[in-house]
Amino acid sequence: MKLEKIIINNFRNYVDNTFEPGPKINVIYGENAQGKTNLLEAIYYLLSSISHRSRKDGELVNWESKYFKVKGTVSFKEKKKKKLEIIYENSKNKSLKINDNVISTDKYFSQFPSIILYPQDLNLIKEGPALRRRFLNTEITRINPVYYEYLLNYYRALRQRNNILKKAVKKKEELSSWENILAQYGSKIIINRVYFLQELNKYAPSYQEIFSSGKEKIELYYKTQIKFKKEIGQRENRYLENDIQEKILELVDEKRMEEYNKGHTLVGPHLEDMGIMLNGRELKKYSSQGQQRTTVISIKFAQADILMEKKEETPILLMDDSFSELDNYRGKLILDLIAEKQLQCFITTYESLKLPSNCEGDFFRIEGGIIENG
Numbered sequence: 001m002k003l004e005k006i007i008i009n010n011f012r013n014y015v016d017n018t019f020e021p022g023p024k025i026n027v028i029y030g031e032n033a034q035g036k037t038n039l040l041e042a043i044y045y046l047l048s049s050i051s052h053r054s055r056k057d058g059e060l061v062n063w064e065s066k067y068f069k070v071k072g073t074v075s076f077k078e079k080k081k082k083k084l085e086i087i088y089e090n091s092k093n094k095s096l097k098i099n100d101n102v103i104s105t106d107k108y109f110s111q112f113p114s115i116i117l118y119p120q121d122l123n124l125i126k127e128g129p130a131l132r133r134r135f136l137n138t139e140i141t142r143i144n145p146v147y148y149e150y151l152l153n154y155y156r157a158l159r160q161r162n163n164i165l166k167k168a169v170k171k172k173e174e175l176s177s178w179e180n181i182l183a184q185y186g187s188k189i190i191i192n193r194v195y196f197l198q199e200l201n202k203y204a205p206s207y208q209e210i211f212s213s214g215k216e217k218i219e220l221y222y223k224t225q226i227k228f229k230k231e232i233g234q235r236e237n238r239y240l241e242n243d244i245q246e247k248i249l250e251l252v253d254e255k256r257m258e259e260y261n262k263g264h265t266l267v268g269p270h271l272e273d274m275g276i277m278l279n280g281r282e283l284k285k286y287s288s289q290g291q292q293r294t295t296v297i298s299i300k301f302a303q304a305d306i307l308m309e310k311k312e313e314t315p316i317l318l319m320d321d322s323f324s325e326l327d328n329y330r331g332k333l334i335l336d337l338i339a340e341k342q343l344q345c346f347i348t349t350y351e352s353l354k355l356p357s358n359c360e361g362d363f364f365r366i367e368g369g370i371i372e373n374g
């Protein structure tokens with residue numbers, strides 16, 4: 001998939017701009033605080049309806065305005081085109097359209113494969129499990145939209161059950177009806193997460209090997225309290241689903257007294273995490289900053305492969321400030337991969353990049369929210 005054009009109105013420091021990128025590498029350069037990240041954010045937002053750095057859409061509205069609008073055209077492999085448009089006024093007035101038809105967020109989100117790399121991605125490794133759960137939830141929804149419904153149902157049941165656990169008098173029958181829903185959707189969520197990590201493991205280690213000249217081997221795994229054989233042939237697996245459901249219910253029973261004391265649910269995917277091993281040791285505990293950065297990039301390229309396999313479309317790659325942090329060797333390897341996979345890519349840098357001879361690119365200079373060719 002390629003972005004052919006984006007028109008940005010009142011989004012961050014872009015008041016009224018049209019940007020027509022090239023089909024291959026787009027180098028977006030300029031001094032600090034001119035709007036490089038904002039441009040990548042606008043593109044990512046148009047493709048996914050979420051921002052990579054802000055959870056509040058209101059922050060994206062230009063300070064002088066009351067709304068923003070991003071619209072554009074993307075083209076697909078078989079030369080099909082789609083028109084996209086998002087208008088945001090406030091949380092109640094946000095409209096998403098594909099080819100002029102209004103569409104819901106979950107349907108919109110999974111249609112336009114894109115991957116963003118930015119410096120805070122390192123937090124995925126360094127910080128607590130909440131961020132990794134969010135990563136899993138977002139990226140699984142991108143390839144399997146029904147997963148979003150599993151999450152909604154699961155979290156609704158979790159909130160209800162926690163409300164009962166907080167009461168002075170807790171009725172067991174009230175709790176158990178929510179427990180069944182928790183187990184039902186919890187097991188679907190766990191299976192999807194294990195399956196997704198298994199898919200990442202198909203691709204990510206080979207990138208890590210390339211980036212580290214064969215020195216580093218990574219493996220991703222799912223951390224869960226539930227004990228089951230973690231080899232999943234496919235996402236929908238009735239037998240395994242029933243098995244995990246039963247084990248969740250058993251564990252809930254075991255922890256019941258502790259839950260009564262603590263006032264919240266102590267079993268289920270809302271508490272679980274993913275881990276990464278590097279050469280047989282926990283990456284989080286023992287790795288260098290550079291190894292962590294390389295791992296994040298390997299994971300993102302693995303995601304690109306998964307999207308290509310599942311969506312049969314090349315995703316758009318956005319690299320915000322990530323390029324300048326790479327050494328020349330890794331920088332060149334990444335440009336080669338982008339060229340080989342024929343990805344459309346957006347790279348922000350302070351100074352214009354010199355691309356190797358096998359890479360074609362277009363160059364854009366940003367100054368004060370204005371985009372100039374050159």
Ligand SMILES: Nc1ncnc2c1ncn2[C@@H]1O[C@H](COP(=O)(O)OP(=O)(O)OP(=O)(O)O)[C@@H](O)[C@H]1O
Pocket residue numbers: 011012013030031032033034035036037038039059060061062063064321
């Ligand atoms: N909602 C908003 N309305 C108007 N301007 C905004 C808004 N949000 C951020 N800005 C401004 O946009 C400017 C450009 O920000 P951006 O993060 O895109 O810079 P950048 O070119 O990526 O800089 P750096 O090289 O430091 O990463 C900043 O000065 C920021 O204050």
Ligand SMILES: [Mg+2]
Pocket residue numbers: 036037038321
């Ligand atoms: Mg920036």
